[in-house]
Amino acid sequence: MTATVPEEPVRRTDADAEARGLFVSFEGGDGAGKSTQVGRLGEWVRGLGREVVLTREPGGTDLGLALRDALLHGDHVDPRAEALLYAADRAHHVASVVRPALERGAVVITDRYLDSSVAYQGGGRDLGADEVEKLSLWATHGLLPRLTVLLDLDPESGRTRLTGDPDRLERAGSAFHRRTREAFLARAAADPGRWLVLDASRGVEDLAADVRARVAPLLAEVSA
Numbered sequence: 001m002t003a004t005v006p007e008e009p010v011r012r013t014d015a016d017a018e019a020r021g022l023f024v025s026f027e028g029g030d031g032a033g034k035s036t037q038v039g040r041l042g043e044w045v046r047g048l049g050r051e052v053v054l055t056r057e058p059g060g061t062d063l064g065l066a067l068r069d070a071l072l073h074g075d076h077v078d079p080r081a082e083a084l085l086y087a088a089d090r091a092h093h094v095a096s097v098v099r100p101a102l103e104r105g106a107v108v109i110t111d112r113y114l115d116s117s118v119a120y121q122g123g124g125r126d127l128g129a130d131e132v133e134k135l136s137l138w139a140t141h142g143l144l145p146r147l148t149v150l151l152d153l154d155p156e157s158g159r160t161r162l163t164g165d166p167d168r169l170e171r172a173g174s175a176f177h178r179r180t181r182e183a184f185l186a187r188a189a190a191d192p193g194r195w196l197v198l199d200a201s202r203g204v205e206d207l208a209a210d211v212r213a214r215v216a217p218l219l220a221e222v223s224a
C-alpha cells in the first residue's frame, strides 16, 4: 500500500511577510548600545500608531531563553555546536515570533539577528561567513531584515561600557572581538541597501535621529 503524501501547506513567502510588516535588526559588538537604540526606535514607531514587536536573539522565546543560558553561561561549547545553537534559537524565533508578527503587519525590531552569527561564529570563531550564513538562511527560510543598523564601536571602548560579570562570548578575547567587528563592517559594505552603519561613540539622541531618518521612508512603503 502506498501512503498518501499530504499536500504541502501553502507557506507564505518572505516577500509576502515583508510586504505587510517591516523587519529591522540592530547589530554591533558588546556594549555598543543596541538595546537603548532598539527601545528608542520602538517608542517612536509605536507613537506613530503602528504595532511594534521588540525582541532579541538569543532568547526571544522560552526555548531561546534556555539556549541563551547554555550559550552564555554554560561551559565550553564547540564552535560548530555554538553556531548550530544560535541557528536553532533563530529558527524557532522566526517561526514563532518574527514571521507571525510580520504577517500581521507589525514592525519587528530585533536586538541581533543572523548577521551576529556571521560575524561572531563566521568571523570571530573563524567558521567562515558563507557557511554560517547558509546555515541561518536555512534555519529562517531565507528571511532577511529590510534594514540592519550596525552600531560600530572599537571593541576596547565597548568593553569599558559593559557592566556585570562578562559572559562566555564577552570573555572571548580582543582578537576574537576585532575579527567580529571586521566581519560586521565587511558585510555592511557589501550590501549598503540593507545596512546603516553608525559610529556608536556618538550621542544616544543623535544616533536615534539617524535611525529614524532611515526608517521613516521604509514605514511609508508598508501599509499600516
Ligand code: TYD
Residues within 6 Å of the ligand: 030, 031, 056, 057, 058, 072, 086, 112, 113, 114, 116, 117, 118, 120, 121, 167, 169, 170
Ligand atoms: P547580547 O544579547 O547582545 O548580549 P548582552 O545582553 O549581554 O549585551 O548577545 C549575547 C551574546 O551572544 C553576544 O556576545 C553576541 C553573541 N551572539 C553570537 O555569538 N551569535 C549570534 O548569532 C547571536 C545572536 C549572538
